[in-house]
Amino acid sequence: MNFPGEIIVKEVGPRDGLQNETEMVPLEAKIEWINMLSETGTSYIEISSFVHPDWIPQLKDATEVAKQIKRNPDVTYAALVPNLKGLERALEVNVDEVCLFLSASESHNKNNINKTISETLPVLKNVSKEAKGAGKTVRGYVSTVFGCPYEGSIDTEKVITICDKLFTMGIDELSIGDTIGVADPLQVEQVTSKLLSYFPKEKIAMHFHDTRGTALANVLVAMNLGITKFDSAVGGLGGCPYAKGASGNLATDDLLYMLHRMGVNTGIDENKVINAAFYIEKYVKNLSSHQMKILNSQPL
């Protein structure tokens, strides 16, 4: 194995985690929790989503969250934005980075936002342009790259075309998502190699879900190819969006366990992440990460 000595872990728990939890976490708790995360040593937190409140009521307090959290100057505070209206709200509260999203699967995109991929691209182009004009960096999520709940397998050529279009419109970084957690390490090797033959590795992050237990194996393979940025959610928050009770987002604490034990530096304090996991677990029960299951277990 040949892997980078430093990995950037991007915390998506407050957005991708909470949007898939049925419990509403009170605003004050979110603020306290994000403030805790800001002090873990992380350099990146996606704090909420500026989609229409009817779409994701759990995140309808995005404006208040962004306004009331204590900003650590070493942290990039990002938020999801679906369109110009959402961008306007995000800019009002001065988020550092704007995250756009698009599915690599036509039917998943249609199902998710009721638009085809070609109808979505011009919207993203406008939002990206406006965000860049306002001095923001822009991140794009490309979802269902490794498999779609409706279409099954996704052609990597199609993924490359979409990524190319997104980079061409000025997006700074793309997060390549295994939204339903089906990817296997060989597939990750193949898709990542292909991506890296077109785009520089600094512009690619991987977003794995642990639904079938393969997330850390997939991280390993991507690291071995030089990828240095991975998304994860504290405690495995969020679960799987398609199967209640199954695992979802790769847990930040599981990722840190593996990386730190391998001697890979992240700059993040595992214990502080665990404290943040225990804090949010008061509101969102039964976090699914391996670390939390151990810590919540009874010694025999």
Place this chain on the structure above:
Amino acid sequence: MNFPGEIIVKEVGPRDGLQNETEMVPLEAKIEWINMLSETGTSYIEISSFVHPDWIPQLKDATEVAKQIKRNPDVTYAALVPNLKGLERALEVNVDEVCLFLSASESHNKNNINKTISETLPVLKNVSKEAKGAGKTVRGYVSTVFGCPYEGSIDTEKVITICDKLFTMGIDELSIGDTIGVADPLQVEQVTSKLLSYFPKEKIAMHFHDTRGTALANVLVAMNLGITKFDSAVGGLGGCPYAKGASGNLATDDLLYMLHRMGVNTGIDENKVINAAFYIEKYVKNLSSHQMKILNSQPL
């Protein structure tokens, strides 16, 4: 990556799984279940343990299990044996392979069987000799290789010395165990490389636990070094012996998911394994494998 096209998955659920479950599974259910496992295409099942019934009451019916299961000629039926008395019982019911065990950690071995490692070795030597004399193959488990609940880290040189002694006494294969599920992929790469510099890869199997979510990443690294034999338990049966509620044995169904999706052949029918998992889940609740969590989830 460069990995073998075929992997032998050794099913340890009926022994390593059930011995860590508090529920007593009725004899008839064990027989029915092992018969189901025998028809999955697997080539290996560890059916029980001939330790003293007071040690592991869950497996006190080892003799009846061995007598009453329907033997598939394509399957090797193995059982754990601690000493000559256990061997005598195992030979009476004609198991195909005898499995011995020893810890790489002095304090774990002492805690487990109340003997030092040097006190244990002559016992194993006798059992191995007698078993071979009776025409049986002999497997050895070396446990806590990647970390010990009492001592922490374990010196790989010590592991090599122990393995060398066990092979010298005629043991055919050693299963290298991460008993408490702490191993990370870099450590697995280092330990496996070292082992393979001394011993042929055909004689080494790996036995990972998924307590911290790293099991499949660890399998991947070992496969990449040429290891072709892995132990696992249906449904992740058994949990962690040191933390009730945490994950234990790598789940056969999770392992098969990854291997088959990578195009690696195992000869095992995943659906039949899942059926066997559902069968045993009637007796042992809440199997922890990712596959079973998905199958037991509610679609959203």
